[in-house]
Amino acid sequence: xxxRPNYDKDDLILRARDLFWRQGWAGxxxxxxxxxxxxxxxxxxxxxxxxxALYGLALDRYVHxxxxxxxxxxxxxxxxxxxxxxxxxxxxxxKAAARACMLAKTYMELSPQNHALADQAHAHLVTMETKxxxxxxxxxxxxxxxxxxxPNQLAQRYQSDLLGLRVSAERPDFDxxxxxDDIAQGLARL
Amino acid sequence: xxxRPNYDKDDLILRARDLFWRQGWAGxxxxxxxxxxxxxxxxxxxxxxxxxALYGLALDRYVHxxxxxxxxxxxxxxxxxxxxxxxxxxxxxxKAAARACMLAKTYMELSPQNHALADQAHAHLVTMETKxxxxxxxxxxxxxxxxxxxPNQLAQRYQSDLLGLRVSAERPDFDxxxxxDDIAQGLARL
Numbered sequence: 001x002x003x004r005p006n007y008d009k010d011d012l013i014l015r016a017r018d019l020f021w022r023q024g025w026a027g028x029x030x031x032x033x034x035x036x037x038x039x040x041x042x043x044x045x046x047x048x049x050x051x052x053a054l055y056g057l058a059l060d061r062y063v064h065x066x067x068x069x070x071x072x073x074x075x076x077x078x079x080x081x082x083x084x085x086x087x088x089x090x091x092x093x094x095k096a097a098a099r100a101c102m103l104a105k106t107y108m109e110l111s112p113q114n115h116a117l118a119d120q121a122h123a124h125l126v127t128m129e130t131k132x133x134x135x136x137x138x139x140x141x142x143x144x145x146x147x148x149x150x151p152n153q154l155a156q157r158y159q160s161d162l163l164g165l166r167v168s169a170e171r172p173d174f175d176x177x178x179x180x181d182d183i184a185q186g187l188a189r190l
Numbered sequence: 191x192x193x194r195p196n197y198d199k200d201d202l203i204l205r206a207r208d209l210f211w212r213q214g215w216a217g218x219x220x221x222x223x224x225x226x227x228x229x230x231x232x233x234x235x236x237x238x239x240x241x242x243a244l245y246g247l248a249l250d251r252y253v254h255x256x257x258x259x260x261x262x263x264x265x266x267x268x269x270x271x272x273x274x275x276x277x278x279x280x281x282x283x284x285k286a287a288a289r290a291c292m293l294a295k296t297y298m299e300l301s302p303q304n305h306a307l308a309d310q311a312h313a314h315l316v317t318m319e320t321k322x323x324x325x326x327x328x329x330x331x332x333x334x335x336x337x338x339x340x341p342n343q344l345a346q347r348y349q350s351d352l353l354g355l356r357v358s359a360e361r362p363d364f365d366x367x368x369x370x371d372d373i374a375q376g377l378a379r380l
Contacts, residue, residue: 122361157369159358160354160358167298170298170301178347182347186376
């Protein structure tokens with residue numbers, strides 16, 4: 001009977017996610033992974049197959065958590081308030097490994113190499129855009145936003161502003177909360 | 191008398207800039223540099239000292255060109271029209287090596303390592319923010335934008351949106367021109 005490994009795979013993926021999210025793909029060495037996961041290279045490969053496979057699981061976990069928190073917020077406070085609150089909620093999440101979006105960072109770093117992880121990050125960006133679009137459409141249906149806007153264009157502009165906010169929020173001299181509030185106020189005028 | 195090298199240093203910096211801009215710092219190997227500059231490693235080191243020193247010159251050139259084109263535009267069409275036209279002009283620049291901003295890409299990649307090039311990219315982001323702020327202040331002085339806005343906050347929001355636009359514009363399925371026009375129209379309502 002194979003011995004059961006004495007680690008929690010979900011917990012390892014979370015720790016790897018935070019490391020990759022902060023340091024990027026090239027910026028994370030196998031040594032970094034060994035240290036953060038407290039595993040030797042053999043155990044990392046036995047558990048996950050490769051650094052890229054682990055990165056892929058980390059990306060999936062990242063978008064799963066983001067999508068889940070967005071969905072939960074939408075059920076609690078409705079579509080427009082969710083779109084208005086989400087930027088600030090991201091900034092105020094103390095558990096986040098970085099302010100910048102892991103999907104955007106991955107796509108920026110790896111799409112020039114046509115890396116499969118860039119395609120995966122892109123697919124997840126589309127997943128989030130589709131969720132934002134559904135929220136804009138719901139806000140239009142309930143009369144919170146004027147119906148003459150194209151919800152896909154609203155979602156693209158919103159996601160673009162959010163990515164910019166999150167890149168800028170890495171700067172110590174950037175007033176991210178003010179900009180998040182600006183984005184929220186702009187939505188109220190649609 | 192030392193032999194004069196048979197290359198144009200400015201041209202080499204431009205070619206290195208485009209390579210670094212597209213591929214990033216870790217994504218650019220010495221082999222890539224050798225191929226793009228048509229120089230052997232010894233000549234690259236003799237001319238520039240190190241990969242990081244060449245990257246630093248490339249960053250300086252990048253922001254010099256961006257600032258010069260912004261200044262020229264402002265002299266020709268005035269502050270508000272410049273702020274409105276600049277996002278679209280960036281997207282429509284066929285000579286650009288990438289849509290995403292090299293300063294933001296560098297800062298994202300290298301600030302987690304506390305790399306000196308991240309500090310340099312950050313200083314250049316501040317240079318551009320200061321230019322945007324001066325344009326907003328000038329647009330307020332000439333009555334094109336209401337005077338009750340803080341020009342620094344306007345500049346931070348504008349630069350943040352621009353960075354988001356440029357990240358998003360790397361996606362093949364993103365309507366970047368529409369978003370650039372949205373940004374321009376938003377400024378007209380200030």
